[in-house]
Amino acid sequence: xxxxKDPENTILMELAGGTVTIALLPDVAPAHTARMKELAxxxxxxxxxxxxxxxxxxxxxxxxxxxxxEGEFNIRRAGTGSSDLPxxxxxxxxxxxxxxxxxxxxxxxxxxxxxxxxxxxKDNDFLNGQYTVYGQVIEGMEHVDAITKGEPxxxxxxxxxxxxxxxx
Numbered sequence: 001x002x003x004x005k006d007p008e009n010t011i012l013m014e015l016a017g018g019t020v021t022i023a024l025l026p027d028v029a030p031a032h033t034a035r036m037k038e039l040a041x042x043x044x045x046x047x048x049x050x051x052x053x054x055x056x057x058x059x060x061x062x063x064x065x066x067x068x069x070e071g072e073f074n075i076r077r078a079g080t081g082s083s084d085l086p087x088x089x090x091x092x093x094x095x096x097x098x099x100x101x102x103x104x105x106x107x108x109x110x111x112x113x114x115x116x117x118x119x120x121x122k123d124n125d126f127l128n129g130q131y132t133v134y135g136q137v138i139e140g141m142e143h144v145d146a147i148t149k150g151e152p153x154x155x156x157x158x159x160x161x162x163x164x165x166x167x168x
Contacts, residue, residue, distance in 0.1 A: 002139035007166035009033060011040060011135065014160040015147070020119075020140035021165075022102060029091035029134035032104050032113065036134070037164050039064060039083060039115055045162035051078035053149045053156075057124065060105055061159060062116035075152045082114035090132055097127040100144070102135030119144050 002021050004010045011022040026033040039045055039062075048067040052060040061067065065081025066074065090110040097103055101120050104113035113132060120127075121144070137144060147157045 004165050008164065009037075010138075010165035011036065012161075012163045012165050012168060013045075013140075014162075015140075015143045016157060016160065017143040017146050018140055020143050021138050022135045023138045024102075024135045025095070025133070028093045028095060029104075029132050031088050032091055032132050032134035035083075035085065035088060035115070036117070038085070040162045040164055041167065043161075044083060044115065045159050047158050047160065049073070049075065049078050049152075049156040049158050050147050051075060051152050051156060052118075053147050053153055054151060055149045056121055058103070058118040058120050059144060059147045060116065060118040062105065064115045069156070069158050075156060078152060078156075079116070082116065085114065087111060088113045088132075091134070092129055092131075093133060094129075095133040097124040097131065097133060098136075099123055100137035100141050101133050102137070103127065104132040104134060106131065121145065 009024040013020040044064040066077040105116035106113040
């Protein structure tokens with residue numbers, strides 16, 4: 001098991017295959033880090049689908065408005081929503097979109113990130129400086145690699161639960 005150095009800034013994401021441990025980057029992207037922890041603590045990410053999963057690129061999830069597979073779920077709407085909280089200003093940095101990095105999904109407006117995020121399957125340097133990087137998978141990347149692919153997937157995988165490590 002990976003050593004968790006900062007439990008208050010570590011996310012434990014339960015997928016069907018096992019746990020994905022994500023170290024958040026509060027020094028790099030404090031607002032995005034705080035938002036993920038707030039939504040995780042509210043249970044907002046639990047049962048949310050991976051609605052856009054492109055092989056060799058990334059897995060996107062986090063639509064807490066339309067992505068909850070326990071509610072009135074429609075895969076065609078997943079990816080169009082956000083949370084009830086205001087959008088976040090971009091927190092661009094020099095950090096690369098490396099394999100296992102967590103990026104903030106957004107519209108064309110750089111300051112439109114809210115609840116959705118993606119995990120990079122490989123180094124995606126063409127995204128550098130265009131999307132906020134605010135976390136890094138430190139254990140369990142094999143479970144991310146196994147997420148069902150598709151835009152949208154016919155039978156999407158979900159985040160079973162998302163918790164802040166210090167709360168577990």
